[in-house]
Amino acid sequence: MESNIKLMLIKVVHTLIWIFFNGVIFYMLYAVIAHKLDRWLWIGYGFVCLEGLILLTFKSHCPLNLLARKYTNSTKANFDIYLPSWLAKYTKLIYTTIFAIIIIITLYQILH
Numbered sequence: 001m002e003s004n005i006k007l008m009l010i011k012v013v014h015t016l017i018w019i020f021f022n023g024v025i026f027y028m029l030y031a032v033i034a035h036k037l038d039r040w041l042w043i044g045y046g047f048v049c050l051e052g053l054i055l056l057t058f059k060s061h062c063p064l065n066l067l068a069r070k071y072t073n074s075t076k077a078n079f080d081i082y083l084p085s086w087l088a089k090y091t092k093l094i095y096t097t098i099f100a101i102i103i104i105i106t107l108y109q110i111l112h
Contacts (some may be wrong), residue, residue, distance in 0.1 A: 005081075007071040015065040018091070024048065025098055032105040038106040041106070048099060060092075 026044065030043040031037065068080035078088035087094075 003071040007068055009063055010068045011080060011082050014080055018081060025095055028102045029098060030100050035109055037109060
């Protein structure tokens with residue numbers, strides 16, 4: 001398989017995973033705002049913690065990022081995913097901030 005096709009497949013998979021995690025994060029945000037501390041919220045915490053462990057294991061890089069690097073020399077922030085460059089650059093900051101808010105609201109609801 002050609003390098004550009006491999007890179008395209010990695011970008012598609014990476015984008016689909018990103019979309020999945022958007023669903024997880026935004027469900028979690030909805031759940032805590034709606035005071036719906038249900039099973040799906042805790043499953044979401046599990047997914048996010050698993051993603052965090054993977055990022056820690058790979059020194060803050062997604063394994064797909066490292067794999068895509070083999071097929072391109074691009075220095076753009078979105079070389080490995082179909083997102084606008086600015087969003088790819090700040091995704092970790094944006095979603096870590098949202099996740100921190102989710103944690104704070106969850107703790108507040110549990111403790112009150």
